[in-house]
Amino acid sequence: MNGPVEVIDEFLSSDECARLAAAAPANCWRPSLSGLPDARSVLSARGGRHSDSVGEGDLDAAGQELLPAIEARLADRCHALVDRFEPWQMSRYRRGDFFDYHLDCGAFGTHASGERERTFLLVVQAPARGGATHFRALGVSVRPIAGRLIAWRNFLPSGRCNHGMIHSGRPVWQGQKIILTTWQHERPFPRGASGRGSEHEASQ
Numbered sequence: 001m002n003g004p005v006e007v008i009d010e011f012l013s014s015d016e017c018a019r020l021a022a023a024a025p026a027n028c029w030r031p032s033l034s035g036l037p038d039a040r041s042v043l044s045a046r047g048g049r050h051s052d053s054v055g056e057g058d059l060d061a062a063g064q065e066l067l068p069a070i071e072a073r074l075a076d077r078c079h080a081l082v083d084r085f086e087p088w089q090m091s092r093y094r095r096g097d098f099f100d101y102h103l104d105c106g107a108f109g110t111h112a113s114g115e116r117e118r119t120f121l122l123v124v125q126a127p128a129r130g131g132a133t134h135f136r137a138l139g140v141s142v143r144p145i146a147g148r149l150i151a152w153r154n155f156l157p158s159g160r161c162n163h164g165m166i167h168s169g170r171p172v173w174q175g176q177k178i179i180l181t182t183w184q185h186e187r188p189f190p191r192g193a194s195g196r197g198s199e200h201e202a203s204q
């Protein structure tokens with residue numbers, strides 16, 4: 001699909017999906033927090049979301065070792081700038097879970113790395129029913145199919161947040177949806193304690 005929402009099927013192989021779906025230890029899942037990096041803002045930001053998430057640092061070795069190859073693929077096929085990526089997050093939506101309509105842009109205005117300019121969402125496991133990513137203002141609904149990349153830009157050409165990109169993760173009605181998501185910021189994003197950058201930083 002062309003247009004404001006880019007969809008690439010089989011971006012992940014079925015083997016990668018299987019390894020990633022098994023990569024989060026059961027006791028690492030936490031209620032998802034939306035958007036904001038600091039705990040102060042998190043409670044108010046959480047309201048419209050019901051799902052669980054883990055950070056990339058929680059994934060097992062088999063899962064973590066896939067990430068550099070996935071990033072290289074995103075750089076190659078989507079011209080992604082991976083040094084601006086936030087640490088990956090894996091989210092799980094079980095029956096009835098959802099992520100209400102929101103913008104990915106708008107919460108990081110004062111962050112050193114700037115706003116979330118682009119979103120890269122990889123479907124690791126598809127639910128049996130429900131769970132589409134719905135862009136209300138665009139009238140676009142993208143089904144969660146395992147291996148599918150769903151990517152979009154959150155800015156207008158002027159550099160302001162594009163409110164036309166408002167979107168939601170529709171409720172899952174049967175089965176479970178697992179996604180692996182990152183956001184490309186305006187400037188390099190140092191991967192802190194939760195990411196692979198931490199070893200690098202520590203050695204400097």
Ligand SMILES: O=C(O)CCC(=O)C(=O)O
Nearest residue numbers: 099104132133168169181
């Ligand atoms: O689960 C979805 O389809 C949407 C996820 C999303 O909007 C996000 O993680 O920012």
Ligand SMILES: [Fe+2]
Nearest residue numbers: 102103104167
């Ligand atoms: Fe989003």
